[in-house]
Amino acid sequence: MASALLALILLPNLAFSQNEKQLSLEECYEKARDNYPLLRQMELIEQTKNYSVENISKGNIPQFNINGQATYQSDVTGLPVDIPNIIIEPLAKDQYKIYGEIVQPLTDFGTNSHQQAIAEANAEVESKNLEVELYQIKNRINQLFFGIMLVDGQLLQTALLKKDIQTGLDRANAGIANGIALKSDADQLKAEMLNADQKTVEMEANRKAFMDMLSIFIGEELDENTQLIPPAPRELDDEINRPELASFAAQKESFVLQSELVNKRNNPHFNLFFQGGYGRPGLNFLSNDFEFFYVTGLRLNWNISNFYTSSREKEIIQLNQNAVQLQEETFLLNTNLAMTQQKQDVLKYLKLLQTDDEIITLREKVKTTANNQLEYGSITANDYLMYVNAEDQARQNQVLHRIQLLMAQYTYQLTTGN
Template sequence: MKHLLLIIGICGAIFTANAQTTKLLRLEDCYVQARANYPLVNRQQLISKSAQYSIENAAKGYLPQISINGQATYQSDVTQVPIKLSGVDVPTISKDQYKAFASINQTIYDGGAIKLKKQMIQAEADLNSQQLEVDLYQLKERINQLFFGVLIANQQLAQTDTVKRDIQLGLSKVNAAIVNGTALKSNADVLQAELLKLEQRGIELKATRSAFMQMLGLFINQPLADDYVLEMPAQIIANSAISRPELKLFDAQKTLIDYQAKNVTSKNLPKLGLFLEGGYGRPALNMLQNNFDSYYVSGLRMSWSLSGFYTSKKEKAILAMNSRFVDYQKETFLLNTNLQLKQASADQAKSTNLIASDNAIISLRSRIKNTALAQLQYGVINANDYLREVNAEDQAKQNQTLHGIQLLMAQYNQKTTSGN
């Protein structure tokens, strides 16, 4: 662990020294920029604006409702007075009748329907907004993969350069021994071939790093050129308490279901309101007057539809089942998330133990390599024997680097998984 902290400290010092010529990119900055530049984030404003308009429209249900109507009819028969009185002219109603009228209805009591409609609109908007938060939160996992992928490639490239220096040092000693006649030229050829293989490995690692950088640049909407350096994140102790946006999503689903259940009750309550109707037609209110005339009617109207009681019980049962289904989803999510957190904790413990072993292995491999270099210089071993020890030390150092970054990645994965 001390060696890992030393490596991270050295990297930080190098980054600080080159701050004037390089641009540092931090993991937290990538989170922020990826969220800000992801196209889906624009949906948040649409959700809020749509909910605002819908609530304003629903609130207009409290305003007087005005309608204008007109009709012209012809009927087969009309009302007649079956009595004839001398000297009295009883008018006959025309079979063609006309009416144009306007009606105004003002709700007094609607069983809370309008209020519930506004609440359901807001609850649905909150649900959509929280679903968007869940979708955006998943960006963190993808950013983690790309960011730490670049860090691993960087460390492997740095280790490749170290191995090159070791082989070049051995090559210089072999060349000197060849001049003195104590070594074969084939030993130099073996080392030279290994240098070419390392060049190929460097090309592959640079291509991998470039691909990761390009994908990361797409997420944060920023081209990442060679002057960008990813800062090694600091080690953290993640909180294991779960605080993911999915939990709020489940709560939003339950809230919407609660309002829907209240709406089932509300729509089966009686409705009370005032009305005023005024018009002009033939006949008007006096059915015995066959002339065009104006009229008005006003009063109090009560309506109560009882047919809703046929289905209300089953509707509430369906909503109750939906609520339980959300509970099962939440329990499943918590179970899976806790399993992921346990795995992340186990990965951290494993990486910590491996790093401690890596330090001892590197110390031994370095001594063996240095001994092999001296033996190569005096012709005790050949180039293949020396390369075997160089590669063994290289593998040990790569393992340490990989385990160190895996430890960091496990810590940040745990932080992302828990939502803290």
């Protein structure tokens, strides 16, 4: 009997009809991830990164500016001497200028490429943090999936319990007909059958509630005929591959790039420029005529004040790196503690299952004997039910331990990220 129940629980293909929809745990993981609204943020992160990188790359192409001004000044340049027979027109105090400037950076390519790398690294950090949040979905799927499996196992066992009660009721009715049993024995068995029916109603309601929640998670309609494919037992892998570790690594890489960018900003910057415009005065500041003009050349810009703050900026970045390192160490400590507890849970359920079969065999023998005794009036229906319930409890424990073992194994693998 125990092996038959195990086959129904762990070998679903033997029990499911072709019309029943089947769903595996891995399929639930994938569908829940695809259906989760937060996943759409991944595309937004990618688009934002592409726009940022594209904008930064524009710093490598010539930059064009248009400037203009109109001024009036209190005094203008004049000659301090008078030249006989020569009249020099004084400069106008109202002056006008409009000009365009084209600047081609020569030394900013390295800085811009570094800024692009930082934009990509920051997007990677956001992406990895999102993966951490999405990973938590698996734990919620586990709770629903194994919860449904447990209810399915309990429903199967309750069906076996009702079969035993019906067998006892048939024996009791036979005893009543032969005058060796009381009608109250049959009534007690009928009451116990009704209790089993109520348990079935409760469990079916619980299964529907779990199935409805799973349906919402995976974005797919599920009904009472949907059958879950029990996952195969898992070997425990102690290597930690959680997405949190990838997030910590991405943050560290971003800080390294930021520190390198601080150094590059301290370097002198050269660029070619060309200015062309129209105004009064032009390049000849002694002329009162509107003129076209242009200026071209090589320009140097070196912000020495960056040296005053760069060391502090690096220290702040280093402090942030240290904070991430502490977060990673704390995460690994807590993960290892959880792994230790969960591994003990796996070992505990393995040991419990080793004795479950033996307990069920002994309880079944006692029940079979009680069944015969009930037929001949040697025991009451109450005595018989006590033995039936004892066997039922043993079988329920076995179902529970099998599901708990599977869930403990998969919880351990979720904890390690494998």
